[in-house]
Amino acid sequence: MENISVQRRMLLRTAAAGAVLATVGGCGGGSGASTTASAPVATPPVVPPVVPPAATVAFTNVSVHDPSVIKAADTYYVFGSHLAAAKTVDWMNWTKIADGVNAGNPLFNNVTVALAETLSWAQTDTLWAPDVARLDDGKFYMYYCACKGDSPRSALGVAVADKVEGPYVNKQLLLKSGMWGEASPDGTIYDAAKHPNVVDPNVFRDSGGKLWMVYGSYSGGIFIMEMDPVTGLPKPGQGYGKHLMGGNHARIEGAYVLYSPDSKYYYLFVSFGGLDANGGYNMRVARSLNPDGPYVDGAGTDMAAVKANPALPLFDDASIAPHGQKLMGNHQFILASGESGTALGYVSPGHNSAYYDAATGKYFLVFHTRFPGQGEAHEVRVHEMFINADGWPVVAPFRYVPSSAGVTAADAAGTYKVINHGKDISAAIKQSQAVVLAAGGTVSGAMSGTWAHQGGNQLSITLSDGTTYNGVLSRQWNANADAFAVTFTVQSKAGVSLWGARTGS
Known part of the structure; x- marks a missing residue:
């Protein structure tokens, strides 16, 4: 009989700040x-722009x-x-x-x-x-x-x-x-x-x-x-x-x-x-x-x-x-x-x-x-x-709030805090690092390589090790900044996801 230990036992349940501990x-x-399925071409839907709210966003x-x-x-x-x-x-x-x-x-x-x-x-x-x-x-x-x-x-x-x-x-x-x-x-x-x-x-x-x-x-x-x-x-x-x-x-x-x-x-x-x-x-x-x-x-x-x-x-x-x-x-x-x-x-x-x-x-x-x-x-x-x-x-890196859909190449250029989710299974918390997507198409800072706006909201990043990450740019509500920010989410074929939230020009 397997012993599930702490991951499988029920924790003490209590109410704390409106949250259940369980x-x-x-x-x-x-x-x-090993099998490779044929890959249909994915065409992400075009989402009509939504005007971001002017006031601070609230959640329940x-x-x-x-x-x-x-x-x-x-x-x-x-x-x-x-x-x-x-x-x-x-x-x-x-x-x-x-x-x-x-x-x-x-x-x-x-x-x-x-x-x-x-x-x-x-x-x-x-x-x-x-x-x-x-x-x-x-x-x-x-x-x-x-x-x-x-x-x-x-x-x-x-x-x-x-x-x-x-x-x-x-x-x-x-x-x-x-x-x-x-x-x-x-x-x-x-x-x-x-x-x-x-x-x-x-x-x-x-x-x-x-x-x-x-x-x-x-x-x-x-x-x-x-x-x-x-x-x-x-x-x-x-x-x-x-x-x-x-x-x-x-x-x-x-x-x-x-x-x-x-x-x-x-x-x-x-x-x-x-x-x-x-x-x-x-x-x-x-x-x-x-x-x-x-x-x-x-x-x-x-x-x-x-x-x-x-x-x-x-x-x-x-x-x-x-x-x-x-x-x-x-x-x-x-x-x-x-x-x-x-x-x-x-x-x-x-x-x-x-x-x-x-x-x-x-x-x-x-x-x-x-x-x-x-x-x-x-x-x-x-x-x-x-x-x-x-x-x-x-x-997308932040929780859902309706927002404007369009992000141009000019909008995308800037300084980001970037999370590399890696492939490990660990209790360690991965901290963001500063990365710059320069207007000329280079990536510098904690990561180096190149990036390209692929039309629509599509983004590709190729790092110096040759790995390419494909994904999407969007505008999301950054509660720490109390404002909408340009973000990206990209993924490599090896299954590593990178998230970025723009912090400046």
Whole structure:
């Protein structure tokens, strides 16, 4: 039996400055040959300019761990661990609508009774990361899960409601894991090194309308199953489904799939590392032309082959760290001249969901994060994403605020504070460094090389080591400067992301 230790145990929950202190998420092989999918040309959508607000931007924050997003009417909802939920209409100001696995939670009529079988099997008194999807009958299906916490003994089920805010009525359990010495759903004796921990579900439709569920954490990794869109249940005869990534207790969890109509790729988002403030949680992505994979990274590595080395100690990070496109990890932007307040930055950002707005052509990354020097307190954050020239998602450096879209070459030239997210899994916080994008096209300061404005908002940076980073320029709200600033987000084919925020000419 694996020992999940601190990353998988629930932390003391308390309210502090409006934030819930909680450590939640998945608890806890397969193989594949190196594969390179053909690469459709990505054409990022043109977003019409929005006039930035003149006054200081305000946010209303909320704590929902492992937020999974769904839109109902004109409102965005997130559902997360501990049966917490919140809603917003602008991605900036949130209202909490539920929290706590108790009889008073409005999402269920006495959830501890309704989901007694689930909680009993998992030997726990709480629920972990759920997902809510609207299916063919117009009803809302909540895919819920519970885990013992120090082992992958877990249960995953589904409940149904007429309205997104509930109340949800339990339908049935779908999967169990951690049945030591007993047959698993695939007919073999359960083996935590190769079989999944049945938590962290995400249900999505492919471009043809088929329904799928991706799930799993640590243990045997991430798996996918085809679902029946009428019943909301797995189609029969699949066992645990198809293995996509991870194994041998590799610290990979929080899977979420988003299809891009621009690039024609399915993007599989996951979190590597441990979710607590010292765990080095970081978000990564792989892609496929098919909903059930194979999912590959920029090097063409089939992520099904990415797993921990069984010869190394439990939770071997070294074997998985080189793989996947790293979108974001621990970081902090050092205050520049004229800036004030707490320097912006995140600690262990992760367990994201994602959303594509067909009306505006915008992509959003929705996740929880902790903060430098603030322990386990966490909040929901939303950042805009873009598809770069290589067909990979890149994430804007600051949280989402509607802004002007256009950034010319003249606008882009200047001094930036730049974060290099690297590829490591570490509790260290990466500090920004001063870099100059000169009007003549050179890069100097903490980095050296060249840069070019590629038209539209496209930017390329080639450093002196020959590595090229492709991405997007935008204007974002810098709360430390109380103003909008030109920013960039670029990524190399090796999966390293650079973020820049302009601080001067």
